[in-house]
Amino acid sequence: MTEVAIGDAYDVVVIGAGPAGLASAALAAEAGASTLLVDENAGPGGQVYRAITSTPVEPRDALGSDYWLGSDLVERAQRSGARLLLGAVVWTLDPDLVVGISYRGRAQLIQARRVIIATGALERPFPIPGWTLPGVMTVGAAQTVLKASGLAPASATVIAGMGPLIWLYAAQVLRLGGRIDAILDTTPMSNYIGALRHAPGFLLSPLRAKGLSLVREVKRRVRVVKNVTALRAEGDTVLRRVVYMSGGREQSVDAATLLLHQGVVPNVNLAMAAGVKHAWDPVQLCWSPELDADGGTSVPGIAVAGDGAGIAGAFVAEERGRLAARAAIRAILPHAPLEDDQSIRNRLTRHQLGRKFIDTLFQPPRQFRIPEGETIVCRCEEVTADQIRATAALGCEGPNQMKAFLRCGMGPCQGRLCGLTVTEIIADVHGKAPADIGYYRLRPPVKPISLAELAGVQADEAATKAVVRL
């Protein structure tokens, strides 16, 4: 295998090759910046355009026309001259814009003049009893293997939760001959009323027609149970059935696969570990970075673009990526020709129409965010809601102290699957707002790296000083 050296310095390093990363890397490279685009997956596209260059799914339109828009983004990035490095994990980013990557078993440090974090979103934790059982996975996970490997559910399958992805995935599976037995919709009736005042924006948005037609398509073929107020997954060593409450009555459905989803939240780990300031978003109920109009963060030289900057979808992600790249170019190559940004900002505004409606309608209800009893909150360390509540009641004030008591957030996922839940449970016990409770302090390495790899990093003077504290 021929190795082409990655190089140890770039004008712009973009982390994540989804819509935001692809668009920003393309624009930066086209403007003449030496640009590195890094992604841990084997192919470009991120989650929304996953496997866009390799999907085995046929016919093409089964995945929907929006999916294929990703092809143009990838082609433009490939033509732009940006170096696209796939299968490479970013394990650190420090405020001096040194990016640590691990590639083919070797770690190395790269100095950037500007960094654009485009690490996107992850699915919001959905802590219900039994969510760790084999057979329970997320809707996003199932969609990932659909796009990338052409796998669809073939035995009794239940989808539970809320949000646009549920309907898109169900429609894709049904078009391709897969099996969905039931959809347990957890959207509370009160959300519809709350969302009404944001209806004007939604009515003007193309999301409305797309969304309603997907829901109609699915409802013709799948049993949909509305207003589901409680859920649990049951089984001994694998999932056997899903038990749920609807209309005040407990019912059960046998299932081999349960797919959970209640929206997505920014994947904050890398940005937080780099020292980027975040704030609690009281509508989206998650942490989002504090940003200027171009995605610039509290750390000079680091921008966040895409859903990592606050959930807004793929089209907005793309435009945010371009704005962040323009700002980087203006700063480091002031004479590079750049087109006017008005058309980008116009598209950004258009694609944000309807977002408030969706955020309000699909705000997950309390009981599915703030669990009680024996429900596991931290999947890695197997810490339950009761343990966190009891420890908070003892006087534990925040997630970092909670780590010392219970180890929650200290497993390999580094809080990605429990952080929001832990913050909200502590806030609940103390009668405070999540903003006053805070989040885990995140530190590098943000992805696991072996000691051998770390020891193999070229130790220049700066690296040595950082470790030995001379």
Next chain:
Amino acid sequence: MFKRLRENPVEAVTITVDGSALKARAGDTVAAALLAHGVSHVRTTPVSGAPRAPYCLMGVCFDCLVTIDGVGNRQACLEPVRDGMRVETQHGKRKIGS
């Protein structure tokens, strides 16, 4: 249980899972190949020994950790299959020096 939408003409890659041969499609991740063959779980946890299977399939949950070619705790959902790859499921706590 998941099935392949098309009985794939290109099940071109063979890996072993705990010693047994398993055919995968070139382009699968290890996790996808295991799911396609109905493997119910890929590890038991270090804390309680409970069985776990892939949950997020996008690299954030770390529930799909397996040993690949002798290296432990690899994320099966990020690792593409390669011909001859040796995959082992993990059981409880990992032992040092074994």
